[in-house]
Each structure stands twice: as structure tokens, then as C-alpha cells.
Amino acid sequence: MSFSTMLYTMGEGMLRTCAIFILTILFSLPLGLVIMFLRRSRFFIVRTITKFYIAVMRGTPLMLQLLMWYFGPYYLFGMNIRGYRFAAIIIGFSMNYAAYFAEIYRGGMETIPQGQYEAAEVLGYGKAQTFFKIILPQVVKAILPSVTNEIITLVKDTSLAFTLAYNEMFSLAKQIAASQTSFVPFVVAGVFYFVANYAVAFTMEFIEKKFDYYK
Amino acid sequence: MAENLFNKPLIRVENLFKIFGENDTKKPTVNAIDNVSLEINRGDVMVIIGPSGSGKSTFLRSLNLLEQPSSGHIYVNDVDITDKNVDIDKHRQKMGMVFQHFNLFPHLTILRNLTIGPEKLQGRSIKDAEREGMELLERVGLADKARSYPNQLSGGQKQRIAIVRSLAMHPDIMLFDEPTSALDPEMVGEVLEIMKDLARSGMTMVCVTHEMGFAREVGTRILFMENGRVTADGAPDEFFNNPSNPRLRDFLSKVLQ
Numbered sequence: 001m002s003f004s005t006m007l008y009t010m011g012e013g014m015l016r017t018c019a020i021f022i023l024t025i026l027f028s029l030p031l032g033l034v035i036m037f038l039r040r041s042r043f044f045i046v047r048t049i050t051k052f053y054i055a056v057m058r059g060t061p062l063m064l065q066l067l068m069w070y071f072g073p074y075y076l077f078g079m080n081i082r083g084y085r086f087a088a089i090i091i092g093f094s095m096n097y098a099a100y101f102a103e104i105y106r107g108g109m110e111t112i113p114q115g116q117y118e119a120a121e122v123l124g125y126g127k128a129q130t131f132f133k134i135i136l137p138q139v140v141k142a143i144l145p146s147v148t149n150e151i152i153t154l155v156k157d158t159s160l161a162f163t164l165a166y167n168e169m170f171s172l173a174k175q176i177a178a179s180q181t182s183f184v185p186f187v188v189a190g191v192f193y194f195v196a197n198y199a200v201a202f203t204m205e206f207i208e209k210k211f212d213y214y215k
Numbered sequence: 216m217a218e219n220l221f222n223k224p225l226i227r228v229e230n231l232f233k234i235f236g237e238n239d240t241k242k243p244t245v246n247a248i249d250n251v252s253l254e255i256n257r258g259d260v261m262v263i264i265g266p267s268g269s270g271k272s273t274f275l276r277s278l279n280l281l282e283q284p285s286s287g288h289i290y291v292n293d294v295d296i297t298d299k300n301v302d303i304d305k306h307r308q309k310m311g312m313v314f315q316h317f318n319l320f321p322h323l324t325i326l327r328n329l330t331i332g333p334e335k336l337q338g339r340s341i342k343d344a345e346r347e348g349m350e351l352l353e354r355v356g357l358a359d360k361a362r363s364y365p366n367q368l369s370g371g372q373k374q375r376i377a378i379v380r381s382l383a384m385h386p387d388i389m390l391f392d393e394p395t396s397a398l399d400p401e402m403v404g405e406v407l408e409i410m411k412d413l414a415r416s417g418m419t420m421v422c423v424t425h426e427m428g429f430a431r432e433v434g435t436r437i438l439f440m441e442n443g444r445v446t447a448d449g450a451p452d453e454f455f456n457n458p459s460n461p462r463l464r465d466f467l468s469k470v471l472q
Binding site for chain 2: 113115116118119120121122123124125126129133134137138141211213
């Protein structure tokens with residue numbers, strides 16, 4: 001196998017890896033917001049259920065969760081869903097990352113002084129307006145470094161999709177390395193992850209600068 | 216009709232109670248506001264004084280329901296704002312409030328702090344809101360700070376901005392919750408000056424403060440609170456020169472020295 005053929009094959013895997021990454025970000029960032037609100041609910045039962053959910057998501061391996069999402073419907077309900085593999089991966093990643101993001105958001109919310117809510121309230125802002133116009137922009141600034149951490153972890157975690165025999169980039173790298181008895185695919189994979197995360201860090205630093213409205 | 220409106224009190228408080236710890240059986244209950252009834256007329260500059268823990272701030276904060284009263288009624292322009300069906304947000308737009316710790320929005324420029332309310336809540340054009348915002352900034356001598364952010368300002372400057380942020384909403388009344396207590400001594404004067412100007416311009420004001428000079432100079436009515444009750448209420452002259460209440464005499468002797 002020539003180097004270019006190998007790159008071409010792995011390139012397809014990179015697209016799949018990117019698909020997992022982008023879709024997970026797309027779903028887990030807003031879902032995390034919802035979970036954060038449930039976690040802060042004034043109803044004890046809602047808070048408790050959400051806490052338990054977060055505990056499970058953080059307390060068990062993502063690999064195990066992926067298997068649960070994929071095989072669960074069959075073993076629990078006897079359901080046989082066709083073409084469910086990719087959906088199961090996205091659900092598994094999104095539900096897991098949303099739990100982490102929820103806790104990051106919650107930490108950000110705690111940094112906002114009560115006075116900010118009161119100042120918005122006395123101007124006549126409703127609850128939703130206060131949150132989106134006054135609180136959220138400040139929360140985003142506070143949590144950017146933690147979110148960057150989480151996103152970088154996600155880039156590397158995409159390789160866990162191999163658990164469900166999904167041919168993302170790292171699965172292909174392992175296959176090619178085994179069949180060609182070559183170390184090169186691993187080097188290519190390493191470079192890919194590193195460059196991807198460099199791009200993530202660069203982008204996030206750019207966004208952080210945008211939010212740098214005071215020293 | 217217009218006369219009629221002016222004769223009516225702007226705010227009428229009836230049998231107001233605020234009891235802390237009602238729902239907590241482990242702690243003793245505290246009557247932070249203990250049966251207060253009074254009227255605030257247009258043009259009044261009411262200054263509330265009293266020892267700490269006497270309920271001054273709690274009373275002020277219940278006027279716009281930042282503190283939910285335990286019982287009693289608050290009428291603003293004859294509308295009972297303690298009624299659950301009343302849109303409190305609409306009323307708050309007409310009741311400006313200045314806090315001890317300024318509470319400017321750190322993620323917005325000074326000018327944006329002034330314009331976001333009028334634009335987003337009162338539907339005014341951004342141009343119109345900015346023009347008036349700049350006028351207000353000039354009025355407090357901070358027009359050159361329009362593009363700065365709150366953290367680049369001194370405490371006194373921040374409080375002046377907080378005052379004009381409230382004014383940008385065209386309030387009927389301004390509430391001040393110890394506006395100079397968090398300031399360095401040399402910055403107290405600049406904030407009091409703005410408040411005096413405001414009082415002279417006819418703004419209705421309710422002000423919780425320890426600045427007795429201010430109370431004497433521009434207050435039209437002084438309230439003395441202790442243990443959640445209003446125990447003295449009068450014009451500044453008789454209030455300061457001839458206090459009949461022994462607790463008030465004691466308090467004044469301590470703060471006036």
C-alpha cells in the first residue's frame with residue numbers, strides 16, 4: 001500500500017471522525033444548558049434525578065455507555081433498529097458530554113454575583129431576557145477555558161467509536177497498521193489529533209480574546 | 216384630571232410586613248419590616264436612616280419587590296404591585312434603583328449599559344437611545360468614558376454611571392440603597408452632587424443612607440427606622456434639631472458627633 005493510498009483511506013476516516021466531533025458539539029452544548037437548568041431546578045425531585053443522571057454519565061466509562069446505547073434497545077426491549085449505529089454513537093457522545101458541559105455551565109453561573117440579576121430585574125428585564133442578555137455572556141466568558149479542555153478531550157475521545165465498529169480514523173489506522181505491519185498510520189493519526197487540537201486551541205483563544213473586555 | 220393625578224401619592228404602602236425565617240422552624244423568625252404604612256408623594260426626597268439591621272434596605276427593596284413582602288400592599292400609581300397578576304417588570308422600568316455595589320454590566324461598554332434597557336425594553340431606536348445616553352453621560356461629566364468598560368472606572372465614576380443608567384429609563388421615582396457606602400471617602404462627594412442635582416430637578420427619591428449632611432440639605436422628609444418599624448417621620452428641621460424620640464436622639468448623637 002502506497003503512502004498516498006493509505007492517506008486516502010484514512011482521510012475517509014477523518015471525515016467520519018469530524019462528523020462525530022461536530023455533531024456531538026452541536027447537540028451537547030445546548031443540551032448541557034438544559035441539564036444545567038434542570039440541575040438548578042427549585043423542585044427537589046428534578047434536581048435529584050438530574051444529579052443522578054450526571055453521576056452516571058461521569059461515573060461510568062464512555063465506552064460502556066456507547067455499548068449501552070447501541071445494544072440497549074435490543075436487549076432491553078427486543079427492538080431491532082436498522083442503521084442505528086451512527087445515531088447510537090452521536091447519542092452516546094452527546095448525552096455524555098452534555099453532562100460535563102452542564103457542570104461547567106453551573107460553575108460559570110455561580111461566578112455571577114446576585115447583584116447582576118437584581119440590576120437587570122430593576123431595569124424591568126424578565127427572567128429569560130436577564131439570562132440571555134446579561135447573565136449568559138458573562139457565563140460564557142467565565143467558562144471558556146474549561147470548555148476548551150472539554151472540546152480537546154472530545155477530539156481524542158472520538159476514537160472510542162471503534163467500540164461500535166464504526167470506521168472512524170483511528171479504527172482505520174489500527175487496521176492498516178496491522179495489515180501492513182507499519183507504524184506509519186499511528187504517526188499519521190497522532191499528527192491528525194495534534195493538528196486538530198491545535199486548531200481547537202487556536203480558535204478558542206481567538207474567542208477568548210473577543211471576550212476580553214476588561215483586564 | 217392632571218391635578219388629580221398630582222394630588223394622589225405616587226406610592227402608598229399599607230401594613231407591610233416582611234418576616235424572615237417563616238418557613239424555617241429551626242431559626243427564630245425576624246420581623247424585618249413590622250407593619251409599615253406610609254405614602255410617598257411626587258417630588259418627595261425621602262431619606263431613610265436608622266441603625267444597621269433596622270430594616271431600611273429591606274423596606275426600600277420591597278418597594279420594587281426585590282424583596283417579596285410577607286403581607287401588606289404596595290400601590291404604585293394606584294396599582295397594587297403585590298398582586299400576582301400585575302406585570303412587575305413594567306412597573307420596575309418606572310422605578311429606578313441604585314445599589315451599594317453599582318452592579319453595572321461588566322460585559323457591556325458604559326454607553327451600552329445606558330442604552331440596552333431603553334432599546335430592548337422600551338423599544339426605542341438605538342440612535343435615539345445613544346443620543347440620550349450621551350446627554351446623560353455629559354450631565355455627569357463622563358462622556359469621555361462612553362466606550363470604556365465598567366472595570367476601567369473608579370467607584371465614584373461607576374456609581375455616577377449607575378445613576379444615569381436608571382435615569383435613561385425615565386423613571387417616576389429613584390430608589391437609592393446606600394449609594395455611597397462602598398465608596399472611598401474622596402469619591403462620596405461627586406456621587407452626592409449628582410443626587411442633589413437630581414433632587415433639585417424635582418425627581419421623587421427614596422434614599423437609604425448614612426450621609427446626614429445630604430439628608431439635611433436635600434431631604435424633604437426623614438424616616439427613622441428601628442426593628443422594622445418607622446418610629447419617626449418628619450421634615451429635616453424638626454427631625455434633626457428637635458428629635459422627640461429618645462432612640463433617635465441617641466442615634467443622631469452617635470452619627471453626628
